[in-house]
Amino acid sequence: MAMKMTNYIIIILALWLGMPAAAGAAGSLQSKIDKAPKGAVIEIEQGVYEETIKISKPIVLEGKGNVLLRSCGSEPTVSLNGKGVTLRNIHVEYCGDEGESSGIYVSGSNHILEGLSIKTKRFGVRLDNAAEVIIRDTWINGSKKGNGIDLWQSKQNSIENVVVSNVSDGLYLERSNGNTLRENHIQNSRYGIHLMFSDDNLLYENVSSNNSTGSMVMEATGTVIKNNKFSYNNKNVNAQGLLLYKAFDTDVRGNEFISNRVGIFIEEAEENKVESNKIMDNFIGVQFKKANGNSAAENNFIGNVNDAQAIESSDNRMDGNFWDASSKVDANGNGISEIAFTADPYFLTLTADVPEYQLFFQSPGLILLQNMLKSPTDKLLIDSAPLMDMTMKAEKEKSSSITLWIMSSVMVLTSLSLFILGRKRR
């Protein structure tokens, strides 16, 4: 999968670079479109077309070879209305700087956008009151000034295998319900997938990495987040893998949260299920704030500097997780440790009012202080049935053992010879 994606990107990049700079515009594309009957298939000759086009009838527009549509005005480069328009194998470049403009503007329904590559200075694709649109196998590169794919009041759309980089929000959904986002890759952007006031959306197998936040789910109900990978969202001071803010009935299942600043941050959110996820190598695994009645069970917590923290939260079910750093004793051999796992909220409490104290994160003195001022039991986050063994696999990053042996022997030999030298001298 990853291989396929890189190849794809390389091909696209090669196309961008290898494109003839000033191939003549063979007549206006728009006039061809205007002349075409409904259901027609228009094949575009190879070349660069400096114009904006508008399509509002069901036709297929397909690029033959390297086709680039480019415009720098205030209008989107391509606008789709009506029903059933298909765009295929086209490069689109929007080089204008109109605030809300985009490479492709979509409204209406049942359009298909596939095999596109979009370069934009603002938004990539905007769906405005669109429904049942399919966007797939597409590549979007922005300049951090607009969203990759932006959905506004758009329902039942499907976005698959789209690679988005260098945008503000990779996939942004506002007041848009019932959309499916599958196998997309978002990187080097502000937020990977950002849902606002949008219900019943499905996120499957997406990869969101090196963003300031992997995925943000805000004021949304019934989101399903399954088998995604949120990793290395750790550069920004406010970074996290997944943020659930005032989200309800979210089902977070089978995802990987690796090397984020905070794996999952749950604030003022209720009745969410965070289950069977792998939460690994984050600074803070799971963090609850004013979040009640959620369930975070059967996850694997591995290598997190701080596994879990919660403040002003209650009734969160935390059972049956695996915590790699906790002490475990299994007396009756049922795979469940008799020692409950507890997470002390002292650090969060300390930094809530004075965020400057975050500098003491894991400082030896602070650990001492935390142990002295044990928080009352009702403030602790407790897993009363932690698992004895991991249920998932974790891979270690290793250097080759030869390098390490060399390192070891260099250290031993250097110090030994210096030692002998120091001892013997005169």
Next chain:
Amino acid sequence: MKKKYFSIIVLTGIMLILAACGKDEVKPAAIDEATDKCEVCNMAVADGPDATQIVLEDGKSMVFDDIGCMYAYLDKNKDKKIAAEFVRDHHDKGWVEAGDATYVYNKSVKTPMAYNVVSFKDEAKAKKFAGKNEGSTIMTEKELADHSWERNKDMMMKNKMKHHSHSDGMKDSEGSGEMKDSKDSDEMTDSKDSGDMKEDHDKDSDEMKEEHSKEDSH
């Protein structure tokens, strides 16, 4: 001995200067898009017209990405000692003390957290904006305090049906919200009749787009 007195005097002097600095007029801090996040909703705060800020008496400043978030904070933190509240002018993005600003509520104006309220430095500009955008309500800070902060209505209804404690923006009863609506219609006298709307809309659209707010297209 003399040395000791001297150092004490210098020290007191420094303390006094520092203390005097502390008492200076409260100034809003600049927005840093890379690191600032909304105190309430956790979103990054854009250095745009929708950013707002509260400075506490101890000098701590907090930023919000939407006026609505600031009011949500005020509502939940009544015990905090607040030195000043700042909003931004919708046109020039300059900081304005919340009390001196004029506010326009319009369901079709987009703000980051969809509270749909924008702020203006002077009343005339606010009236002009309200005139150009149908369905606007002009409010002073006082009136804003009673604003219902109502947002996406159908979602609110849904959450309510599920008995979630999702009470943000619902501190006022439905009743007061409707009362506001009836009041709206009085202030609507400022707005032009719909004949002029289209043209004005086009004229205004440039600046509206630029400032990241958009007309609902339906």
Next chain:
Amino acid sequence: MWNIWRSELRMTVRQRSYYSFLVLWVVVLSLLFLLQSSAPSLTGYTNMTGTIVNVALYIIPLFMLIIGSFSIANEMESGQWRLLSTYPLSTISYIAGKIGGQFTAQAIVFTFSYGISLAIGLISGNGFSGEWLLSIYFFSISLIFFFLILGITVGCFVSTRWQALSISVIIWFFLIMIWPTALIGVLGNVPYTWIAPLMKIAIFSNPAEFLRVSLVVSLDGGAVFGQSYDSLVTSLKAPSAIYVYILYGIGYLTITVLCSVLLLERRKRR
């Protein structure tokens, strides 16, 4: 200076306590590396890294303070320093030689133990990341350096080994154990806007904190410290940060050596 350096080195490596340190480091480091085999993951800054760093922060500064202060206090007590001060030897070269000799000796024993423990870890079938190992190594060596010279300064104003021990422990307790508690206590009484700048000054005034922050930053974890330190973290991460470290080392060395020299000079005159 070089004579002092060499004799200090020779004396230290011939002491029995030197070999007990060898045993100590090998035991501690091997345990940590073996413990690491049970940890499924070791990439960047993880909980295992946190544990190792904290163990290092607990023990290295304490021992280095004691060793550093003892190396001077010993000679004070035995009267050897009195003898030395009759020689045509400047105080600064005495101090420099002491620091050089002790640091070489301690770095040798630590490097040796690190290499041995790494070999033990490798034999027992563990995998490591080379970059990670080097970060921890340089972190420990820097800790040895900074606290050794601090220890030598302590040695310059005590007159008995007993004093040296108690002052070393007090300094260690203050800089390592109750540092956050003390800062939180003090900063609770200043205006809010002073907290961030004072915290930044505090980082630089405590080498243990400075090294801990640098290590976390070098392992790509700077974001965890939050918004107030964003610019600091960014500058410590930049390639030019090496100058910051060098400058910090030189500055720290200058201040401690200057203090030591002044203290010894005053003693000489007495």
